[in-house]
Amino acid sequence: MYQFADRMGQVSTSAIREIFKAMADPEIISFGGGSPANQSFPIDVIKDITEKALTEKGPQVLQYGITEGWPALRQAYVEHIAKPKGIEAAVENVIVTTGASQGIQLLADVFLNPGDVVLVESPTFLGVFSVFNKYFVKCVPVAMDEHGLIVEDLEAKIKEHNPKMLYTIPTFQNPTGRTLPVDRRQKVAELASQNNLIVLEDDPYCDLRYKGEVVPNIKMFDKTGHVVLLNSFAKIISPGLRVGTILAETEIIQKLAVAKQGADTHTANLSQEICAEFLNRGLLPGHLEKIKPMYEVRLNTMLSAIKKYFPEGTKYTEPDGGLFVWVELPGEPDVLELFKKSASDYKVAFVPGIHFCKNPEDGIRHLRLNFSSSTPEQIEEGIKRLGELFSKELAK
Amino acid sequence: MYQFADRMGQVSTSAIREIFKAMADPEIISFGGGSPANQSFPIDVIKDITEKALTEKGPQVLQYGITEGWPALRQAYVEHIAKPKGIEAAVENVIVTTGASQGIQLLADVFLNPGDVVLVESPTFLGVFSVFNKYFVKCVPVAMDEHGLIVEDLEAKIKEHNPKMLYTIPTFQNPTGRTLPVDRRQKVAELASQNNLIVLEDDPYCDLRYKGEVVPNIKMFDKTGHVVLLNSFAKIISPGLRVGTILAETEIIQKLAVAKQGADTHTANLSQEICAEFLNRGLLPGHLEKIKPMYEVRLNTMLSAIKKYFPEGTKYTEPDGGLFVWVELPGEPDVLELFKKSASDYKVAFVPGIHFCKNPEDGIRHLRLNFSSSTPEQIEEGIKRLGELFSKELAK
Numbered sequence: 001m002y003q004f005a006d007r008m009g010q011v012s013t014s015a016i017r018e019i020f021k022a023m024a025d026p027e028i029i030s031f032g033g034g035s036p037a038n039q040s041f042p043i044d045v046i047k048d049i050t051e052k053a054l055t056e057k058g059p060q061v062l063q064y065g066i067t068e069g070w071p072a073l074r075q076a077y078v079e080h081i082a083k084p085k086g087i088e089a090a091v092e093n094v095i096v097t098t099g100a101s102q103g104i105q106l107l108a109d110v111f112l113n114p115g116d117v118v119l120v121e122s123p124t125f126l127g128v129f130s131v132f133n134k135y136f137v138k139c140v141p142v143a144m145d146e147h148g149l150i151v152e153d154l155e156a157k158i159k160e161h162n163p164k165m166l167y168t169i170p171t172f173q174n175p176t177g178r179t180l181p182v183d184r185r186q187k188v189a190e191l192a193s194q195n196n197l198i199v200l201e202d203d204p205y206c207d208l209r210y211k212g213e214v215v216p217n218i219k220m221f222d223k224t225g226h227v228v229l230l231n232s233f234a235k236i237i238s239p240g241l242r243v244g245t246i247l248a249e250t251e252i253i254q255k256l257a258v259a260k261q262g263a264d265t266h267t268a269n270l271s272q273e274i275c276a277e278f279l280n281r282g283l284l285p286g287h288l289e290k291i292k293p294m295y296e297v298r299l300n301t302m303l304s305a306i307k308k309y310f311p312e313g314t315k316y317t318e319p320d321g322g323l324f325v326w327v328e329l330p331g332e333p334d335v336l337e338l339f340k341k342s343a344s345d346y347k348v349a350f351v352p353g354i355h356f357c358k359n360p361e362d363g364i365r366h367l368r369l370n371f372s373s374s375t376p377e378q379i380e381e382g383i384k385r386l387g388e389l390f391s392k393e394l395a396k
Numbered sequence: 397m398y399q400f401a402d403r404m405g406q407v408s409t410s411a412i413r414e415i416f417k418a419m420a421d422p423e424i425i426s427f428g429g430g431s432p433a434n435q436s437f438p439i440d441v442i443k444d445i446t447e448k449a450l451t452e453k454g455p456q457v458l459q460y461g462i463t464e465g466w467p468a469l470r471q472a473y474v475e476h477i478a479k480p481k482g483i484e485a486a487v488e489n490v491i492v493t494t495g496a497s498q499g500i501q502l503l504a505d506v507f508l509n510p511g512d513v514v515l516v517e518s519p520t521f522l523g524v525f526s527v528f529n530k531y532f533v534k535c536v537p538v539a540m541d542e543h544g545l546i547v548e549d550l551e552a553k554i555k556e557h558n559p560k561m562l563y564t565i566p567t568f569q570n571p572t573g574r575t576l577p578v579d580r581r582q583k584v585a586e587l588a589s590q591n592n593l594i595v596l597e598d599d600p601y602c603d604l605r606y607k608g609e610v611v612p613n614i615k616m617f618d619k620t621g622h623v624v625l626l627n628s629f630a631k632i633i634s635p636g637l638r639v640g641t642i643l644a645e646t647e648i649i650q651k652l653a654v655a656k657q658g659a660d661t662h663t664a665n666l667s668q669e670i671c672a673e674f675l676n677r678g679l680l681p682g683h684l685e686k687i688k689p690m691y692e693v694r695l696n697t698m699l700s701a702i703k704k705y706f707p708e709g710t711k712y713t714e715p716d717g718g719l720f721v722w723v724e725l726p727g728e729p730d731v732l733e734l735f736k737k738s739a740s741d742y743k744v745a746f747v748p749g750i751h752f753c754k755n756p757e758d759g760i761r762h763l764r765l766n767f768s769s770s771t772p773e774q775i776e777e778g779i780k781r782l783g784e785l786f787s788k789e790l791a792k
Binding site for chain 2: 002005046063064097101111262271
């Protein structure tokens with residue numbers, strides 16, 4: 001009966017909803033999501049911060065706030081997130097978003113016309129397809145190898161398509177866990193400048209590094225204001241607060257503020273104050289040192305279990321951080337069919353690789369496994385069950 | 397240098413930013429905003445609720461939530477907001493939004509194609525123009541009299557323009573404070589059904605009634621699922637929490653959930669839990685009884701001061717509730733010029749009427765005054781100053 005907008009026909013989420021439905025089954029061991037561990041949240045500190053915030057500045061916290069963000073948080077982001085990464089920025093270069101997912105949508109709002117081309121890694125974060133599709137743009141995949149985005153293919157795709165934007169997750173990429181090396185980052189920034197290409201550097205996992213050396217942001221090599229850096233508090237404090245940030249030239253920030261005004265006026269003040277005060281108390285480094293060993297154990301447990309239980313010929317990434325392992329099964333597996341059997345008969349969930357790919361063939365033998373939200377015992381048991389299923393089905 | 401999207405050229409907020417800049421001056425008496433009183437916030441209860449929520453369900457509150465909303469809040473909205481208004485609804489008819497402003501944008505996302513016509517009251521909430529403009533739709537104004545929307549003009553505009561949507565604030569309208577009578581509400585619902593017209597019934601002020609009888613929602617007369625009801629916790633608990641709701645047929649709610657998934661994944665859980673628990677503790681009716689007398693005093697102070705100080709021939713609305721009084725000055729005033737003098741020389745802010753109007757001539761002699769965020773003393777003094785300015789300038 002209703003005449004919905006044409007853009008809604010561009011948006012497909014049924015496969016994802018299927019997966020979420022399976023994950024909601026309390027019996028299931030889920031490697032399907034991207035949630036931080038329930039055990040990782042600094043509940044007591046947040047209790048203390050909220051109590052203090054409401055006591056000392058209740059009326060400001062509960063009143064309308066500024067569209068660009070809670071001043072204390074913009075300042076704290078510059079001081080405690082950007083600066084330690086070596087990024088020079090002023091408060092005017094920062095806008096707070098309602099989760100980093102809002103950041104992607106606001107940047108689409110500000111930059112994308114129908115018919116524009118957006119380059120994405122293949123595979124990439126599945127949520128971006130439904131956002132970009134709403135803007136009637138064309139998503140063109142750029143190839144990756146084990147080190148991430150292949151810059152030669154990026155250059156070729158720029159020449160071929162004259163794209164408006166590149167969306168990339170250079171560090172502990174979702175879904176692969178891969179990290180782009182420094183020389184490729186430099187090249188990405190150069191290509192952006194030379195081709196008037198906006199780079200969305202989505203960096204929610206960067207602070208969850210369990211081994212290896214820190215790699216500088218693509219933003220560090222940006223001399224012309226073409227790189228826009230998205231950070232998130234979801235994985236390092238709490239996703240339920242819905243707080244992310246965008247760092248960009250002030251001209252872009254001003255447009256984003258106009259878009260955000262219509263989107264939700266501003267992000268919840270209490271959520272912003274929690275993040276600001278957490279940073280200003282100097283708690284982030286210690287908190288990360290506390291949660292990283294827990295995630296490292298989970299990652300190592302998953303990697304050894306895959307090695308032990310998955311069929312011979314299975315390939316998988318061994319990331320230095322983040323939340324995900326990307327698995328390629330041997331032979332000609334039907335991963336969508338395997339997912340159904342896995343969820344119903346083996347009570348284990350994952351996400352089939354094709355959902356992360358513009359060209360389904362790029363992810364047809366693949367699956368994404370999240371290790372952060374399950375205990376080591378669940379990981380051992382879940383991977384064992386998956387191993388049984390895969391060995392049985394692939395032997396057919 | 398940047399090639400921003402065409403839609404950003406459709407969005408004009410410079411006049412509004414000018415006004416906000418003036419309002420930020422701490423010396424100024426501001427009738428320009430739409431904020432609730434700082435004194436109205438239930439700080440102690442919110443402290444207690446957050447402490448309890450983090451103690452008893454910290455991991456759920458801080459983890460990712462459901463796109464459609466915190467289950468306790470959807471349930472509490474049905475029980476404590478919809479039901480007392482006589483509206484039958486199930487949890488599946490409700491989605492939680494990041495402020496009611498997100499609700500407007502999500503509905504635009506779901507329903508509007510470029511070229512569609514949206515009917516708006518003249519004058520109307522100024523924020524809707526920048527939202528609707530982004531979707532390349534045509535906003536067509538419908539005339540109002542002292543009782544609100546004129547349904548004969550609505551019918552004529554429907555015939556002339558075949559619109560997709562009507563945006564209306566039927567109760568204590570922004571900016572006029574007018575309330576649509578019951579017979580016109582019934583007619584609006586009928587016209588919507590007959591013409592496959594989606595009605596956005598934006599109702600953030602309905603619970604701030606200081607006198608007169610409650611009028612049923614337009615939604616009460618909706619037999620065909622054409623009316624979508626937006627409510628907000630901004631004016632009755634706290635705007636800083638950013639929590640609003642949309643009540644609609646499940647088919648619409650499902651599309652809204654898809655749009656919200658890309659917009660911000662979900663609304664901040666802690667904000668949602670605060671609203672849910674506030675309702676479930678049965679605190680809303682008592683809280684409203686506490687804040688309404690405070691606002692009534694401010695409204696009455698403003699009305700008497702206008703009568704006392706404004707030039708002869710001034711017309712103004714005398715609303716039964718809400719936050720705003722709409723003033724029409726006599727003669728041929730240049731209200732934009734008066735605003736500048738008022739802000740700089742008299743240190744009083746208001747919003748010129750033309751900003752609320754698609755056709756500027758509809759608001760050319762008008763101004764909107766907010767009475768909720770100033771004390772009675774400030775109101776008396778501010779209206780006195782405005783009276784001096786207006787008398788002086790209009791006598792020229």
